Amino acid sequence: MEVSHSVKERTIAENSLVILLQGLHGHITTVDLRDESTATGRVTNVDAFMNVRLVEVTFTDRQGTVSRLDELFVTGRNVRYVHIPDEVDIRATIERQLQAIHRVRYFGGRDKGRKEFPRAKHK
């Protein structure tokens, strides 16, 4: 489970839905861009600023011209919409990402405190 090495980025992710996008690593996803072009490819990385990195991309530009791109990096500012694939369980993904962040944050430290707490509220 990849989690950012930056405290600031982990905090941003934890408090926004970027955390859901970060759980899409490895999934084939379509990203709609601000200029109405779209890119469909496999997600390799999403950072806290919603910069999205895709591989094996089918890119359809504004005019509708289709081309293939080996790798694509879209800045967060230009992402209008990210399609969440049907096979992705949104809630489970968010929980998994949060746990990954907490494992990093509390490594060797707060784990004692966490074990005293019920693991999950609704199972």
Add this chain to the structure above:
Amino acid sequence: GGAMSFLKRFPPPAEGVRHQQPDTEAVLAGRTLGAGTLYIAESRLSWLENSGVGFSLDYPTISLHAVSRDLNAYPWEHLYVMVNAKFEEEESKEAPMAEGEEEEDSDDDVEPIAEFRFVPSDKSALEAMFSAMCECQALHPDPDDEDSDNDYEGEEYDVEAHELEQGDIPTFYTYEEGLSHLTAEGQATLERLEGMLAQSVSSQYNMAGVRTEDSIREFEDGMEVDIAPVVAGQFEDAEVDH
């Protein structure tokens, strides 16, 4: 073709150059600008023709970049960079329109778009060029981001998030972490309360006005509370209620 008006002479960047690719052709909207060196630096992306003129692009203006190896779309493998800005081009009636690349539409007042292609003679360098650009781009997050909640400094522990009961985060501090969050006043309060707690422990043994040796020893231990009558039967009818 002649010089593009936006081309200027400037020295190549000296600092923070993550990648440098010589012998790279720059193409704008289908027109070649010549052969030169691409500098992928942390501050900006620059390209300098071998003659010494070139241009720079600021990362915040770059919408996306990609590695294109699709020879049907463009006949040479290249680094594609889409920029959210307008670039003056030399007026030329014979300007060739390459496949798929068109001039900005007139209805494009909102979003000026310029498409650059950087074609290295060494195709195997494209991966490194792409990655270097990703790294540099990540150094320039969008300053116009309306989501002001992204204003985090220092402390990772977000009290609000915990109050909203996200996940299984405990809503209390463990001892070590909690101590570091106390103000001087808080610490004084903690010490006072601890003192009171210790006092109340010892007072159990004082209830009947009797202090035994054992109770004194346990008192010195501070936090440890082991409730056991030291005099057999003495507190049997006492109600211990916590």
